[in-house]
Amino acid sequence: MKLATLKNGDLDGRLIVVSTDLRHAVDASPIAPTLLLALQQWREVEAPLNTLYQRLNRGELSNAFAFDPGQCGAPLPRSPQWLDASAFLNHGHLMERAFNTDPIPDFDTIPVMYQGASDDFYGPHDDIPMPSELDGIDFEGEFGVVLDSVPMSVTSEGALKRVRLLVQINDWSLRALGPREMKTGFGFLQAKPSSSFAPVAVTPDELGDAWADGRVKLSLHVEWNGERFGSPNGREMNFSFGELIAHAARTRKLSAGTVLGSGTVSNESRAAGSACIAERRVIEKLDLGEIRTGFMKFGDSVRMQAKFDDGRDGPFGVIDQRVVKANG
Amino acid sequence: MKLATLKNGDLDGRLIVVSTDLRHAVDASPIAPTLLLALQQWREVEAPLNTLYQRLNRGELSNAFAFDPGQCGAPLPRSPQWLDASAFLNHGHLMERAFNTDPIPDFDTIPVMYQGASDDFYGPHDDIPMPSELDGIDFEGEFGVVLDSVPMSVTSEGALKRVRLLVQINDWSLRALGPREMKTGFGFLQAKPSSSFAPVAVTPDELGDAWADGRVKLSLHVEWNGERFGSPNGREMNFSFGELIAHAARTRKLSAGTVLGSGTVSNESRAAGSACIAERRVIEKLDLGEIRTGFMKFGDSVRMQAKFDDGRDGPFGVIDQRVVKANG
Numbered sequence: 001m002k003l004a005t006l007k008n009g010d011l012d013g014r015l016i017v018v019s020t021d022l023r024h025a026v027d028a029s030p031i032a033p034t035l036l037l038a039l040q041q042w043r044e045v046e047a048p049l050n051t052l053y054q055r056l057n058r059g060e061l062s063n064a065f066a067f068d069p070g071q072c073g074a075p076l077p078r079s080p081q082w083l084d085a086s087a088f089l090n091h092g093h094l095m096e097r098a099f100n101t102d103p104i105p106d107f108d109t110i111p112v113m114y115q116g117a118s119d120d121f122y123g124p125h126d127d128i129p130m131p132s133e134l135d136g137i138d139f140e141g142e143f144g145v146v147l148d149s150v151p152m153s154v155t156s157e158g159a160l161k162r163v164r165l166l167v168q169i170n171d172w173s174l175r176a177l178g179p180r181e182m183k184t185g186f187g188f189l190q191a192k193p194s195s196s197f198a199p200v201a202v203t204p205d206e207l208g209d210a211w212a213d214g215r216v217k218l219s220l221h222v223e224w225n226g227e228r229f230g231s232p233n234g235r236e237m238n239f240s241f242g243e244l245i246a247h248a249a250r251t252r253k254l255s256a257g258t259v260l261g262s263g264t265v266s267n268e269s270r271a272a273g274s275a276c277i278a279e280r281r282v283i284e285k286l287d288l289g290e291i292r293t294g295f296m297k298f299g300d301s302v303r304m305q306a307k308f309d310d311g312r313d314g315p316f317g318v319i320d321q322r323v324v325k326a327n328g
Numbered sequence: 329m330k331l332a333t334l335k336n337g338d339l340d341g342r343l344i345v346v347s348t349d350l351r352h353a354v355d356a357s358p359i360a361p362t363l364l365l366a367l368q369q370w371r372e373v374e375a376p377l378n379t380l381y382q383r384l385n386r387g388e389l390s391n392a393f394a395f396d397p398g399q400c401g402a403p404l405p406r407s408p409q410w411l412d413a414s415a416f417l418n419h420g421h422l423m424e425r426a427f428n429t430d431p432i433p434d435f436d437t438i439p440v441m442y443q444g445a446s447d448d449f450y451g452p453h454d455d456i457p458m459p460s461e462l463d464g465i466d467f468e469g470e471f472g473v474v475l476d477s478v479p480m481s482v483t484s485e486g487a488l489k490r491v492r493l494l495v496q497i498n499d500w501s502l503r504a505l506g507p508r509e510m511k512t513g514f515g516f517l518q519a520k521p522s523s524s525f526a527p528v529a530v531t532p533d534e535l536g537d538a539w540a541d542g543r544v545k546l547s548l549h550v551e552w553n554g555e556r557f558g559s560p561n562g563r564e565m566n567f568s569f570g571e572l573i574a575h576a577a578r579t580r581k582l583s584a585g586t587v588l589g590s591g592t593v594s595n596e597s598r599a600a601g602s603a604c605i606a607e608r609r610v611i612e613k614l615d616l617g618e619i620r621t622g623f624m625k626f627g628d629s630v631r632m633q634a635k636f637d638d639g640r641d642g643p644f645g646v647i648d649q650r651v652v653k654a655n656g
C-alpha cells in the first residue's frame with residue numbers, strides 16, 4: 001500500500017492513497033483524514049485503506065485523480081518524534097575523520113542516535129530555506145521507518161513488528177555547525193534543520209525481498225545539480241531497524257507516527273559514491289590528498305530516488321528540491 | 329493568566345483557566361479546546377481567555393469548579409518541540425567534574441541545548457515508570473518558556489517577545505546512561521525520558537518583577553522523600569531565555585507551542601542546595617571527599633515548588649510524584 005499527504009493548509013495535510021505505478025491517487029480522508037490519525041488507529045484503518053488501494057490499482061474508482069508529487073507535503077508533515085541514527089558504520093568512521101572527532105565509544109555495538117525536529121518536515125519538492133552558505137549546506141540520503149506505538153524496553157524482534165511504513169528521507173545538515181555541537185556532548189541542534197521526505201510512504205510488503213533483516217535493500221540514487229553523486233545501497237546497514245527501535249525505546253515509549261531514520265546510506269565500495277557531500281569530501285582528502293568539492297550554494301538542487309537491484313524505480317517517488325536563501 | 333490542562337483521554341487534554349489562588353478553575357474549551365490550539369491562535373484567544381480569568385477571580389462564574397491538580401496533565405501534554413538548555417554554568421561545570429568529560433567548548437559564550445521527546449509529557453502527580461534503578465534515576469528542577477511561532481534567525485530581543493507562557497519542569501534524567509551518550513557526540517536520548525510539568529502555565533505578568541532580563545527569578549524548592557534537597561534561584565541563569573530561543577532558531581523556525589527549558593537551576597552558593605542528585609553527589613565528592621548520596625529508588629518521591637523571594641508560593645503549583653518500576 002502506498003500513502004501520501006496532500007498539502008491543504010492544515011498542519012497534518014490530507015491523506016491520499018497512491019497507485020502502485022504512482023500515476024493515480026484517491027482521497028482517503030473518509031477512512032482517515034490524515035496519515036497521523038491513520039497511524040494512531042492502524043488496526044481499524046489498514047484493511048479499508050488496503051481495499052481502496054486495490055480498487056485504485058484496478059481502475060475502479062471514479063474519484064481517482066492524477067497523482068502530483070508537487071502538491072504533496074511529507075507523508076507526515078509533523079510527527080511525534082524524529083529519531084535519526086548513524087547505522088552505516090562506514091559513514092560514521094569516515095565522518096570521524098572528516099570532523100576530526102574522537103572515535104565514538106562502542107560505535108560498532110551500540111547504535112548512536114539523536115532526536116531532531118519533527119514539527120515541520122519538508123515535502124519532496126519544497127524549496128529549502130537556509131540562512132547562510134557559510135554553514136556548509138549538505139544533503140544526507142537515508143531510509144526510515146514509521147512506527148506504530150512502541151512500548152518501553154521492547155526487544156529488537158518485537159520492535160520490528162511495530163514498523164508500519166517505510167520512507168525515504170533527505171536529512172539536511174549544516175556541516176560547519178556539526179563538529180562544535182558534537183563536542184558539547186549535547187548533540188546536533190543548529191546543525192540539523194528540518195528534514196525532507198519523498199512523497200510516498202509504503203507498507204513494507206511493497207518492497208518484496210528488498211525489505212529483509214530489518215533493512216531497506218534498495219540503492220539510493222543521488223544527483224546534485226543533475227549530475228550523479230552516488231547510489232549506495234541500504235543493505236550494508238550495520239544495525240537493523242529492529243535494533244535501532246529497541247535502542248530508542250530503552251527508556252521511553254514511542255508514540256504512533258514516530259519516524260526513525262537509518263542515517264546516511266553508505267557503502268564500503270568507493271564505486272557506490274556517497275549520499276552526502278561531507279563523505280565525498282573526506283574520501284577526496286583520503287584518496288586524492290585534498291578536498292575538491294564544496295558544499296551546496298543557494299539555487300543548487302538535489303534529487304534522490306531509490307532503485308531496486310533490477311533497475312526498477314523504488315516505491316517512494318522522488319525528492320527533487322532546491323536550497324534557497326531564507327528571508328530575514 | 330493561569331492555564332492548565334485536564335486529562336480527558338485525548339492526546340492534548342482539555343484547556344481550563346485557573347484562578348490566581350489556584351483554588352478554582354473553569355472550562356476554557358469554548359474559547360480554545362486545548363492549550364496547543366490556543367497557542368496556535370494566541371492573538372485571537374488571549375483576550376477572551378483573560379476575560380474569563382478575571383471573571384473567575386471575581387467569583388462571577390457559576391460553572392467554576394474546584395481546581396484539582398491531580399486531574400491535570402502537563403499544561404501541554406504534547407508539544408511540537410522540547411528543547412532543553414544547560415544555562416546555569418555552575419551546574420554545567422559541576423557536571424563536567426561529575427561525568428569526567430572534557431570541558432565543553434565555548435560553554436560560557438554559546439548555549440548548549442539538546443532536543444528531547446515532546447510527545448508524552450507527564451502531569452504533576454503522574455507516577456513515573458522507569459525500567460531500572462541501575463540507570464541512575466535523577467530529577468532535574470528547571471524553569472521553561474512556552475513559545476508562539478518563532479521565525480528562523482530571530483534576534484534575542486525579538487525572541488523574548490515570542491514567550492507566551494512560563495512553566496516549571498522536572499527533566500527526568502538517567503545518570504548511568506548520560507556520559508556514554510555525551511561521548512558519542514549525538515547527545516542525550518536514553519538518558520532523557522519524558523519530562524514532567526507543574527500543573528499551571530502562566531503568562532509572564534503573573535511573576536511581576538520576578539520575570540526580568542529573560543529570567544524566572546524564583547527559587548525552586550525541591551524535596552526528596554519529604555526532606556529538603558535544595559532551593560536554587562533562577563536569577564543566576566547565565567543566558568537569558570531570549571538568548572536561548574535565538575540559539576534554537578538559528579537555522580530553524582519554531583512552531584507555536586514549542587517548550588524551551590533552562591536546564592537544572594543551580595546557584596554558586598552551597599547553601600542553596602541542588603535541584604538534582606548528580607550535582608549534590610559531585611559537591612559531596614569535592615567538599616567531603618566521597619559521594620554519600622545514591623540515586624532514586626522505586627517508590628521514592630520528589631516534590632518541586634517555586635517560591636517568590638518574600639516566601640509566597642510561586643504560580644505554577646506543585647510537582648509531586650513517585651518513581652515506579654515500568655511494566656515489561
